[in-house]
Amino acid sequence: MTSHGPAGPAGARERGISEDKRVAALREVALAGARTIADRVAALAAACAAIAGTVPWTEAAGSRVAAAAGLARQLAGSAATFGFPHVSRVAASLETALQGLIRRRQPSGDDLPHLLRLVDALQSALLRSPTSARIAAGGPTWQPPPVQGVYLAAPAGRLDDLRLLVTGLGFSVVAVDLDRPDALPRQVAALVIDAAERLDMAKIGPLLGRGPTILVADQIDLDARLAAARCGIDAVIPQPVDPGELAEWLNGFIGGASEQPYSVLVVDDDAVIARAYSAALEGAGMVVETTCDPAEVPALIAAHFPDLVLMDLQMPGISGIELAQVIRQSRRFLSLPIVFLSAEQDADRQLVARRFGGDDFITKPVDFEWLIRLVRLRAERARSLRSAMEHDSLTGLLHHGRFKDKLQHELERCRRTGAEISLAMLDLDHFKRVNDSYGHLAGDRVIRALARTLRVRLRRIDLIGRYGGEEFAVILLDTAPTGAFTAIDQVRQAFAQQQFREGDRTFRVTVSAGIASSRAHRHMNELIAAADALLYEAKRAGRDAVFVEGVSELAPEPC
Known part of the structure; x- marks a missing residue:
């Protein structure tokens, strides 16, 4: 639905909450992330130095290697997101080296010197990296809030009938002649256009782009629907108008549901990354709940019923795919969007994740602007579909x-x-x-x-x-x-x-x-x-x- 993305009324309201606040939130995320990456590099370097100095090699040393491998995995996942791609690559190499030590149970040959060389490379990569993450440029400019009520545009001889129909549905209306686009405000809550007998897009065009739009016409065929879609019209209803369908569209546009902020559940075993995603999404006007414990997710979903779940694919104990399967075991959550965050590039692996309940992938390192846009798009679509399934068609109320x-x-x-x-x-x-x-x-x-x-x-x-x-x-x-x-x-x-x-x-x-x-x-x-x-x-x-x-x-x- 073209009018409800970031450039439409709902998107304008969300960005209008405060564009400065959104950018400031992303900047704070970046600076906090930079500090965290430096701390993690120091912790991993100290852990690896302790491992390299272990003589003789004991079972306790094996436990320290496993803990260091966990630190390296976290650093590899978080560093690129915060603008440290070189640190991320070296940390991934360190994780591979440490996993090799775990499998062999004893260091051999060049294992420990190689580990120390990687630590030096890691510290060097940190010094060469920027001290803050990418800060996205500002988005579209703020738009004034839409004028409430339903605006009607129709030929003079048909305005009264359209006005009677829409007021009968319980909406306040403002009627405008189809030939007077200048009489319409720049932003409206909803617009109903009666194109009458012949669909003339040249005449309708000047009316568009002001808010959610419904087109009514006597003759509706595929060509007319395509022309309407290409012009950004949200809904097309043939004459005679079904009052229930018209009421449902109008209730969806101005009934208030779209003004509620989107709610997101963030699931990531890395607390720093989870807080970063949360701050970025909250800065865009969303309500965010976070957890680092996958076991808490079913209860949190049941308690909050979010619009979307944003979940790391690789987590210890319970993988993202397994957790998606658990969520999908309840019919209430079959339509809940699950977006995976992963560095996974294998198409077959991504297909498996989708087969077991995932709806989309965001590839790490994560660009926060892209994260905000994709989450908003998915949440909006899910809310629209859920609204259609959950609401009575005659009144637009919950069934x-x-x-x-x-x-x-x-x-x-x-x-x-x-x-x-x-x-x-x-x-x-x-x-x-x-x-x-x-x-x-x-x-x-x-x-x-x-x-x-x-x-x-x-x-x-x-x-x-x-x-x-x-x-x-x-x-x-x-x-x-x-x-x-x-x-x-x-x-x-x-x-x-x-x-x-x-x-x-x-x-x-x-x-x-x-x-x-x-x-x-x-x-x-x-x-x-x-x-x-x-x-x-x-x-x-x-x-x-x-x-x-x-x-x-x-x-x-x-x-």
Whole structure:
């Protein structure tokens, strides 16, 4: 999707957080890495000198050789990343020499003098190297944040129909004549273009490049789709427009999910390298969790569910390939991107890694700018695919199964940290009458309007799902029932004031809700049952109300 890379609105926002901060973070990574490489060279030189001075050769000397080989392996992997390629090559030769000593169990001939010559070469390589890593040049310039709301561009005779369709989905709109591209801002949150009967790319071209774009047209064939793709259009929908598909695209563009920073789990047995990757990615606006222990990875993924795992291929104890196989044993993580970091050049070995769960390779030494771009690209793509799989097509909210997964995850967090969540169950009042009186298309508009009201009125951190039919559910994070009541009752009041139109008739719809707390119900099914029971108490009490467990003094205000 062309509008969402580093040059698109999401990328501009991430770089706009602070380009200076990003560059400063990379510079700090480089300087810290340079200091670490010098320390590691000194430690490896001392270890090798001790080995060369061991007379007579004992079993304890063999243990020191194994430890030194580990130091050499770490140095070979980290030195090139921090801008010391000569140090990396000599360290790799040292590791080979030390591994030879381990296999032979006793030094012979020129083994120990050769080891000392390599140590001299290592120290000389350090002196010839730069004192800091490569600092990448700044990226694209900061762009202003996009104007919120959906912009519409269509021929004058079709603007009203398009406006009615998009407002019916619950979005605020600004309509612009197709022949007036100058009326559009430079950046928009989303743009819908109705090309009408004939797709004229010369006319559409001046409208493009302002944000995520959806093209609607009467005639859509492969040539039209190719032309749209080449111009950077994100989605193409033929007439008559499927409202559900249009709503899903718009929710994806401006529903708020894309503004959440990407989350990355970094797995590397070298703590210095792990911190370096973490600093580089955090400087680009991402949230990073790191571990040097492969055994911790399954639990960390289950606890944080990152957008991407960045993992060293060669690790002691558990290899990256083995760890990828373990991750893929859970169906929840089949789509989780795994990017391997490796000096591996063998195509067959890379193919084996991909076969067992790897999605991509970054070859060491790692260029931090390239790392940031690839991780962002992979995480964005994964998030888009996951969103399509996890969200209800009519409303763009979490579907039933994924919502329950999120609820279980949050209850586990509450048990670990002592936090509290509130669960609200909401149901449209007399919804069958809406379908019977005004038709199912009108009913769909009502469902989408409530979904939109929930997204607008609640916090971005709150989790909203379409639980089934006309029933919705909300997880209000770190919120007691009294606070949840205030939020959900504001939703109730705002929704009751919305007016719907079907032909020449207008109507309103109300919603009822029940709220229960994780403090009283620690298990998922109990919490759902409690909130559902309160919802039906609100229904029996006359509807258009919010009932909260154990808080009888709270009463909904009249609209």
